[in-house]
Amino acid sequence: MSKHFKHLAKYYQKALAKSIQFNQLCYYCGCEATGTDFCPPLNHCELVIEFSETADFIAVPSCYECNALLANERDLLLLDRAKKLKRKLAQKYAQAVRVFHVWEQDELSQMSPEFHTSIAAGIRLGKETQDRLDFPNYTLEVAGASVGIPHARSEFFVGEQCFDSFKAALEHCYSSYTLQKGKFYTLLVEECEGDFDKALSKYMHRFKKPTEAVSSIDRIKEFAKQHKQNSDFVARASTQLLKRYPELELEGALAKLYEDYIAK
Structure with a gap:
């Protein structure tokens, strides 16, 4: 010095x-x-x-x-x-x-x-x-x-479950869902700022395909519950999107509803 x-x-x-x-x-x-x-x-x-x-x-x-x-x-x-x-x-x-x-x-x-x-x-x-x-x-x-100074973040939530470390929450996601680790980690860190629920929702819409046919009503209810939305709103919005974009099927309309309105 x-x-x-x-x-x-x-x-x-x-x-x-x-x-x-x-x-x-x-x-x-x-x-x-x-x-x-x-x-x-x-x-x-x-x-x-x-x-x-x-x-x-x-x-x-x-x-x-x-x-x-x-x-x-x-x-x-x-x-x-x-x-x-x-x-x-x-x-x-x-x-x-x-x-x-x-x-x-x-x-x-x-x-x-x-x-x-x-x-x-x-x-x-x-x-x-x-x-x-x-x-x-x-x-x-x-x-x-x-x-005194603020302590580092010490709680990480995945749904209703709370974890005391980022690593533990991440391993829970890997073990509980069928995920490509690299894609999910990149989505979590680069797009969702460590928000596990948001990253899981985005991942499911971006990379996962339905494995079995379900009725439109059941699929809409499932989507509404997953993203904490009113099912009537989801039904109305998806109907409007299907009319506006006739080339879409229900999954495409729900994906667009999520990307354009819910995820923002």
């Missing part, structure tokens, strides 16, 4: 973990802390002071990678900085996280040695990254006072 930055560091309060279990751990991801992250960044400190911008002026323990990922980020509040870090970490290791959530260890025995090694490494890196993403930003102590 240059002499100039050392001079600016006097404006920051040093924060430490309030609980000893988090002592010497990175505030952002839980890895071993090797340095300090300044919020706002030291290279923006003078301008923040000059223009009286709202900032936390707090220094927290940080690992080398988190420090590097945040090096060019101007976020002035610690909560914003923590959110930014999680996003950048998720983007950097997106492929490994995907491998961790899509592949299972017992599937590796069926692979060639080269593919086995590659996937096993991806699973390990993906799990490590997921643990860092799930790490709860711990309570800090600044000048004897506690600084």
